[in-house]
Amino acid sequence: EAQVTQNPRYLITVTGKKLTVTCSQNMNHEYMSWYRQDPGLGLRQIYYSMNVEVTDKGDVPEGYKVSRKEKRNFPLILESPSPNQTSLYFCASSGLGAYNEQFFGPGTRLTVL
Amino acid sequence: QKEVEQDPGPLSVPEGAIVSLNCTYSNSAFQYFMWYRQYSRKGPELLMYTYSSGNKEDGRFTAQVDKSSKYISLFIRDSQPSDSATYLCAMSAGYGGATNKLIFGTGTLLAVQP
Numbered sequence: 001e002a003q004v005t006q007n008p009r010y011l012i013t014v015t016g017k018k019l020t021v022t023c024s025q026n027m028n029h030e031y032m033s034w035y036r037q038d039p040g041l042g043l044r045q046i047y048y049s050m051n052v053e054v055t056d057k058g059d060v061p062e063g064y065k066v067s068r069k070e071k072r073n074f075p076l077i078l079e080s081p082s083p084n085q086t087s088l089y090f091c092a093s094s095g096l097g098a099y100n101e102q103f104f105g106p107g108t109r110l111t112v113l
Numbered sequence: 114q115k116e117v118e119q120d121p122g123p124l125s126v127p128e129g130a131i132v133s134l135n136c137t138y139s140n141s142a143f144q145y146f147m148w149y150r151q152y153s154r155k156g157p158e159l160l161m162y163t164y165s166s167g168n169k170e171d172g173r174f175t176a177q178v179d180k181s182s183k184y185i186s187l188f189i190r191d192s193q194p195s196d197s198a199t200y201l202c203a204m205s206a207g208y209g210g211a212t213n214k215l216i217f218g219t220g221t222l223l224a225v226q227p
Contacts, residue, residue: 004156031213033213033214035217040121040219041219042117042119042201042217042218042219042220043157043201043203043215043217044217045214045215048213048214050213058214090156090157092156094213096213100213101159101162102159102213102215104149104156104157104158105156106155106156107154107155107156
């Protein structure tokens, strides 16, 4: 089954404790992206990657890091989480080209105390 | 001003009603217009997409794009309780690279009452 998976689905942590949210896709997509979803603000892009070892900032990259060492994986790293990073996070992937549907993962609900 | 504006609702309608959902946008570079549906505790899933202006129909769903007015709509005919979800409009300039980035509306929460 073609899908984007994320882990963990739910996470409660404390300020400053480094964490990683994993994202994996099995569709051989070049493009991967992380979004956060907040009430009243909708989905906003954090980082994206066009291929292995190629990453770039989205609209709200502060406090986040990503890496793309393999085509299928695109982890999101919060090195020192803060309460304002409490949010619902989605990973998405698509092919490149004129138009390609972005497929979303199931989401990770993160709470930073 | 946000690039994409969408009324957050909530919108409550009786089963069988025609639902109209709308978004406006400001960036004339947008070429691809999408509607995603998001059920509670799930990721968004693509419902329909349209390139440039015009209409597109898929079963009970019709998407309309008016680029001259920078206005897009999604119509749902004969709405069902299973249509209850948040509907997100999204847009992109397309053609790969950074233009794969989707700009989303804030979403409209729809409840269809049996």
